[in-house]
Amino acid sequence: MNQASQATLARARDANLDWRELATRYRVLLVSAFLLAFPLVMPFTALAINILIYGLYALGFNLLFGYLGLLSFGHAALLGAGAYFCGIAIVHFGMPWFAAIAIGVLGGVITAAAIGALATRTRGIYFAMVTLALSQCVYYLFYQAVDWTGGENGLRGINVREIGIFGISFDFINPMTRYYVVAGFVILALIVLSRILASPFGAVIEAVRENEERARASGYNVTLVRLITFILSGAFCGLAGALYALQLSTVPIEIMHYETSGLAVMMCLLGGMGTFFGPFVGAAVFLMLENLVSLWTVHWQLIVGAVFMICVLFFPRGIWGTLTMRGKS
Amino acid sequence: MSRKPKQPGISRRGLIGAAGAGAVLAVSPFRINLARAQEAPIRIGFPVPLTGPYGTEAQDQVNCAQLAIAEFNAGGGLNGRKAELVVRDDKLNPGEGATRALELIENEKVNFIVGSLSASVQLAVNNVTKERGIIYNSISQSDAINEAADFSKFTFHEAMTPHLTAGAVGRYVFPKFGKKVAFLTADYAYGHEMVRGFKKAGEAFGIEPLEDIRHPLATTDFSTLLPRIQAMKPDVLIISNFGRDQQIALKQATDFGLKKSIQIVAPILLYTGRQAAGAQAFQGVIGGTSYYWGVGDQVASAKALNEAFGKLYANKYPSDYGAMGYAGVRTLLEASKAAGSVETDKVIAAMEALKYDYYKGPQYYRKCDHQSVQSVFIIQSKAQGQRNPSDVFEVISTEAPNEANLRTCDELGHKA
Numbered sequence: 001m002n003q004a005s006q007a008t009l010a011r012a013r014d015a016n017l018d019w020r021e022l023a024t025r026y027r028v029l030l031v032s033a034f035l036l037a038f039p040l041v042m043p044f045t046a047l048a049i050n051i052l053i054y055g056l057y058a059l060g061f062n063l064l065f066g067y068l069g070l071l072s073f074g075h076a077a078l079l080g081a082g083a084y085f086c087g088i089a090i091v092h093f094g095m096p097w098f099a100a101i102a103i104g105v106l107g108g109v110i111t112a113a114a115i116g117a118l119a120t121r122t123r124g125i126y127f128a129m130v131t132l133a134l135s136q137c138v139y140y141l142f143y144q145a146v147d148w149t150g151g152e153n154g155l156r157g158i159n160v161r162e163i164g165i166f167g168i169s170f171d172f173i174n175p176m177t178r179y180y181v182v183a184g185f186v187i188l189a190l191i192v193l194s195r196i197l198a199s200p201f202g203a204v205i206e207a208v209r210e211n212e213e214r215a216r217a218s219g220y221n222v223t224l225v226r227l228i229t230f231i232l233s234g235a236f237c238g239l240a241g242a243l244y245a246l247q248l249s250t251v252p253i254e255i256m257h258y259e260t261s262g263l264a265v266m267m268c269l270l271g272g273m274g275t276f277f278g279p280f281v282g283a284a285v286f287l288m289l290e291n292l293v294s295l296w297t298v299h300w301q302l303i304v305g306a307v308f309m310i311c312v313l314f315f316p317r318g319i320w321g322t323l324t325m326r327g328k329s
Numbered sequence: 330m331s332r333k334p335k336q337p338g339i340s341r342r343g344l345i346g347a348a349g350a351g352a353v354l355a356v357s358p359f360r361i362n363l364a365r366a367q368e369a370p371i372r373i374g375f376p377v378p379l380t381g382p383y384g385t386e387a388q389d390q391v392n393c394a395q396l397a398i399a400e401f402n403a404g405g406g407l408n409g410r411k412a413e414l415v416v417r418d419d420k421l422n423p424g425e426g427a428t429r430a431l432e433l434i435e436n437e438k439v440n441f442i443v444g445s446l447s448a449s450v451q452l453a454v455n456n457v458t459k460e461r462g463i464i465y466n467s468i469s470q471s472d473a474i475n476e477a478a479d480f481s482k483f484t485f486h487e488a489m490t491p492h493l494t495a496g497a498v499g500r501y502v503f504p505k506f507g508k509k510v511a512f513l514t515a516d517y518a519y520g521h522e523m524v525r526g527f528k529k530a531g532e533a534f535g536i537e538p539l540e541d542i543r544h545p546l547a548t549t550d551f552s553t554l555l556p557r558i559q560a561m562k563p564d565v566l567i568i569s570n571f572g573r574d575q576q577i578a579l580k581q582a583t584d585f586g587l588k589k590s591i592q593i594v595a596p597i598l599l600y601t602g603r604q605a606a607g608a609q610a611f612q613g614v615i616g617g618t619s620y621y622w623g624v625g626d627q628v629a630s631a632k633a634l635n636e637a638f639g640k641l642y643a644n645k646y647p648s649d650y651g652a653m654g655y656a657g658v659r660t661l662l663e664a665s666k667a668a669g670s671v672e673t674d675k676v677i678a679a680m681e682a683l684k685y686d687y688y689k690g691p692q693y694y695r696k697c698d699h700q701s702v703q704s705v706f707i708i709q710s711k712a713q714g715q716r717n718p719s720d721v722f723e724v725i726s727t728e729a730p731n732e733a734n735l736r737t738c739d740e741l742g743h744k745a
Contacts, residue, residue: 046431152518156456175435250453252423294418298379
């Protein structure tokens, strides 16, 4: 078959799909286009960058929660480990920024491997409790290592003024440069995630979620699938943490607090668990609400909480999940 | 039937669209940009924890800062150029503080930043501002911010340091109440820095430090720790914690009868905390403060601040942390006036040259670390039945401003 007829066939196939399936097929492209224009509609750039970072964090969480069906209450440890590893690489070892990001991802992976090795033996509420307990251990480990992490005062001095990309030097203090560098990494992560989900392994992940016994009977090592997914999730969260450290130039110990773990659950539920773009929608809605409402009133938590309850009650699939599912069933 | 020709002018759809766009513009931050184009006031960013456990103090900081702004504007500003305060909620979270500092610098284009009410938040904000060459005046206690690693020429510290506060209280207490000293300490940077300050000050008096008992933040039950303290038979018990922890610890220590044989001391006695917990728990406790309205009997500038604040806010008095918000903003505005501009380097030079007395007696910024050299007030909590509900402390001593009471520039790592 020649190329032309292949293209015709592809077009014919596309024509038969409705817009939702088309959107699913080109999801990375769509998200990338959206991210490029995103800062223009945001009240301030630092918020747009935070939404990207927390979106990526929630995305890593969603891989475990939405696709594998495991509720973890310890993801703050993975995000924090990424941030601290990246920060320590820059502050204590003077590493270049890209190496530090790689170290940050590694930090997420190592922590996820350690927590995952112990936690993936359990399931359900026990899994949630074990991850919570282990993440608290990680919290105190970093809290006590004052010489490395700054302890209570946080790790300061992650100062990257310029970054070189392919020999061209960019001013990293400039907010738009910072946004597009972070967006670049997020798009990269999205491509990787899209590939994982489309791969046979991605199908196995969902098979385990749908019916663990059947997956086991089909010859899959369920525990191993869980561990690998947990580690992959750690890599995404580690990357988010590393970007967090570069964006704010400090790593506060609060990043490892269990509230941060809860944040991932909330963003995921808000946006739509198990959807590709849902975590970003959740992060955007949550952070926008928090930032805009807190400008008006100190009782912002009341309003954010009410919106969250309304979403859970009336959009059980989350905001994005409801939008994409509308009229499908 | 033919369709009606399109009417010129405004269609309904167009009107709705325009109204929608207008509404979006009205609530969007672009509106601020449009308004700003006409004149350029001096903008001061003010991130403080309006939500969270220190919300009361933070609101008072905002009120006092607004007073400083109002006075500046009433006095004609900087050659007619007015000032305005851009308040943000840092939620007592360093990440949020850094984000807000970025917003204030990048989008709100503020000239200076003043604020914060926690050591870690101020260090996070300071790291952001020093990288971008924006002057930051911190108004909460920290030892680390003066050290060479965190300091930059853009960093100023209007608040006292734990070293200074603990030292001043120790120098008053140790000669009077005895040498055997026990500690009850909140297990985080604030508590540790205070204890370090007390021990350092105590060396000169030959104190005998007994055990340092640590408790986690937000402890509600001290009943297991208090008998241990009683058994040590100390002359002085120093309780280094903050906010609600302080209130509960003092209340339970009173109930246990510790006050009969032991003088209880807190490095900082909070005006708002004492008002919340009542007279009994705090009665007789000695502590330090950067400001208490009763200082107005001795210091003219304090009296002036009390009166101006009372006029603006229904006869209330400024609190300790609130008054620092006033001074933090006013020093920058006065320095801008002296420099005749808001150019960073000129304002820094003017700040370094400033000799000021705005609310608590004479003060100045030390050259090497931009720490405000200032007096410390030693106060004792009064018993019930005072002339008005704000009359809670008695100023029993004043330690005059003296660089010798701060850590030396060498100690902090600053090269001469």
